[in-house]
Amino acid sequence: MNALSNSLCNMPPASGRQIPEAAVVRLPLYLRILNDLIADNCTQISSEQLAALSGQNAAKVRKDLSYLGSYGTRGVGYDVSYLLYQIKRELGLNKAWPVVIVGAGNLGQALGNYGGLSNRGFVVAAVVDTDSSKVGSVVGGVKVAHVDELPQIVQSKSVSIGIIAVPAQHAQSAADLLIRAGVGSILNFAPVILNLPPEINVRIVDMALELQILSFYEQCRIDALEVAVVSAPESVIA
Amino acid sequence: MNALSNSLCNMPPASGRQIPEAAVVRLPLYLRILNDLIADNCTQISSEQLAALSGQNAAKVRKDLSYLGSYGTRGVGYDVSYLLYQIKRELGLNKAWPVVIVGAGNLGQALGNYGGLSNRGFVVAAVVDTDSSKVGSVVGGVKVAHVDELPQIVQSKSVSIGIIAVPAQHAQSAADLLIRAGVGSILNFAPVILNLPPEINVRIVDMALELQILSFYEQCRIDALEVAVVSAPESVIA
DNA sequence: ATTACTTAGTGCATTCATTCACGAAGTCCA
DNA sequence: TGGACTTCGTGAATGAATGCACTAAGTAAT
Structure with a gap:
């Protein structure tokens, strides 16, 4: 599961440049990572690396970034500070x-x-x-x-x-x-x-809501464990 | 857009009962609403009403609830406290x-x-x-x-x-x-x-991340407005 | 009982999102 | 210069989520 996109929102059908909702939600994530990279004096990054850092798939990263324009260089990757600038611009974060x-x-x-x-x-x-x-x-x-x-x-x-x-x-x-x-x-x-x-x-x-989602998956885990405990003896018999 | 589902998560492929991720995220929302209804002494609710209260589509609500089992009564709706109990059970919220x-x-x-x-x-x-x-x-x-x-x-x-x-x-x-x-x-x-x-x-x-998503849509709105201002005079000329 | 009405449950079409896989475009080195 | 290699950009395939529209199953009232 993807832990980022709050799916109970009420967003418009993305008026201007048509960037899919799902991609918009990830842009701030990339932004944060790029900021960290800048701090580490890293100037170039590939979609593969950015994918690893953001927990996404490289193709998805490239597609997300392609909605902003063609800002990568084939064979090289993306210039960190330029990409940073472009994402900021797209998100309207040039001003405070x-x-x-x-x-x-x-x-x-x-x-x-x-x-x-x-x-x-x-x-x-x-x-x-x-x-x-x-x-x-x-x-x-x-x-x-x-x-x-x-x-x-x-x-x-x-x-x-x-x-x-x-x-x-x-x-x-x-x-x-x-x-x-x-x-x-x-x-x-x-x-x-x-x-x-x-x-x-x-x-x-909503923190409680997030915790309840976690609770569901923890409960699933427990249930799965119980099933395993119950069925294990049988498999021994069989 | 749906403001609820955090799409940067890292959830398992929903092991036990196979409830789609998207539905799991909405269950806590229904839960909250049902709790409010109980407090208001409301005992029955239709998918249509629940949809209105949760900002969702009635068919979606019914489908979400159907993953838990067939707990509604056709022609009537759902019993609030029974449904509440079932959702709690499913989310593992019977215990603290x-x-x-x-x-x-x-x-x-x-x-x-x-x-x-x-x-x-x-x-x-x-x-x-x-x-x-x-x-x-x-x-x-x-x-x-x-x-x-x-x-x-x-x-x-x-x-x-x-x-x-x-x-x-x-x-x-x-x-x-x-x-x-x-x-x-x-x-x-x-x-x-x-x-x-x-x-x-x-x-x-991540609050800043959520704000940045809002910033994007605000920026879109501004851009759309500027386009309108620029193109309006032309249409007058034409 | 029968008829009119309400509403859950669900198959299906559609839309949206993800992922694959390949071509285009660049780098690097001999 | 050319060949090996890297990586972006993207069309097309796959998969997930949504929403429609219909059926099944109940209520209510005559």
């Missing part, structure tokens, strides 16, 4: 996207303080909360604002991506607020399916 | 799975304190860290232990699922430790591809 985090609880704080955002193309423009006791505290280098300021923040800072980090029962209204404020994409950490207009992009991150 | 969290930093603490685990089939058996200054503090109701105790904890508490919440550069060694200790599945929050034996199940949770 401002994001707004809704919810300044445990999760919101952890997300805001997470360093992995800034070096990967995002900047926390604001953290908002309804709880006025949280307003004013600092999370991720920015002061927590009241949720009423959301429309103004989104407008003035041109935020197009919102992150929902509120409890499940408030997630839908948080989403509604974000959309009314003008956000076009939502990363949802709350364990609910949001009811949204189809033009809004959504991705879901 | 003990999990161990590696890393007691920001993320590890947030995960340990996250209430959404216990009511969805998991219990934090232990939190471990290499940093001895963190050992002894309490996270998620359990004391943080030193990572050296991992093998013993995994054995004595029958832990089969490990959660990696350490910085990227330590994720691989954390994974190696978990596997050597006897864990069979890993939920990886670190932004690296782990190099693991194929029989180990892995799921990845």
Whole structure:
């Protein structure tokens, strides 16, 4: 199984350049690997190597990259920094996207303080909360604002991506607020399916859900083992 | 696009009952919805309704559920609590799975304190860290232990699922430790591809990666808009 | 009982994704 | 210059997932 592609999303039929959904999901993965390679002063990489590093098949890697254009050199491979640039361009990561985090609880704080955002193309423009006791505290280098300021923040800072980090029962209204404020994409950490207009992009991150998937496969393993234990004696008899 | 299925995983070819990967990923989603329905005293549900609530197609819902057996009643629908029970059984969620969290930093603490685990089939058996200054503090109701105790904890508490919440550069060694200790599945929050034996199940949770996917679709939207702006005047001329 | 209606279960067509396998295009070295 | 070798790019084959549309099986009401 492929552990990357969150298959409960709500993406548009990929408007512009027609890159298949499945490939889009892998591009950020390649990007991350290329970044690591740059750090290691590696300048060239073949599809075979990139496949090994990403846990994919070499042909798949080549096809994925071919959607961006013909940026490889036959007999040689890909120039790491050039490919990096092209993937960044394709993903719209030449600029830093401002994001707004809704919810300044445990999760919101952890997300805001997470360093992995800034070096990967995002900047926390604001953290908002309804709880006025949280307003004013600092999370991720920015002061927590009241949720009423959301429309103004989104407008003035041109935020197009919102992150929902509120409890499940408030997630839908948080989403509604974000959309009314003008956000076009939502990363949802709350364990609910949001009811949204189809033009809004959504991705879901739900730890319990991921664990439950793992649980299924662990259960399969146990079941298989039990079957083996039961059938083994028989085979001895036979 | 479907926002649920993490497509960078490393799952086995679904050993036991042959349920397609794509369906397995949706079962936890149905489970969550059924739980909500129970709370609302709803006792029956049709595939059509369940489809609406989960953002899926009704035929897909029926097909997914049919992998578990024939638990619906034609002309009526599904009995909520019975279906709930069957999905739980299939996912191995009749018991609470003990999990161990590696890393007691920001993320590890947030995960340990996250209430959404216990009511969805998991219990934090232990939190471990290499940093001895963190050992002894309490996270998620359990004391943080030193990572050296991992093998013993995994054995004595029958832990089969490990959660990696350490910085990227330590994720691989954390994974190696978990596997050597006897864990069979890993939920990886670190932004690296782990190099693991194929029989180990892995799921990845990477916020930056999800944001980058959203970034792509936002970029598409912008591009489409620009094209429209450019081509509109022409159509006026024509 | 019969008829009208609802809804699960499923075979089949279609669409989407992956993988293979080969030709094109380059490098390297004698 | 030419021949051996590497690796990309991609058409075509295979495989997986989706969604339609029909059948089977139930309810409800007259």
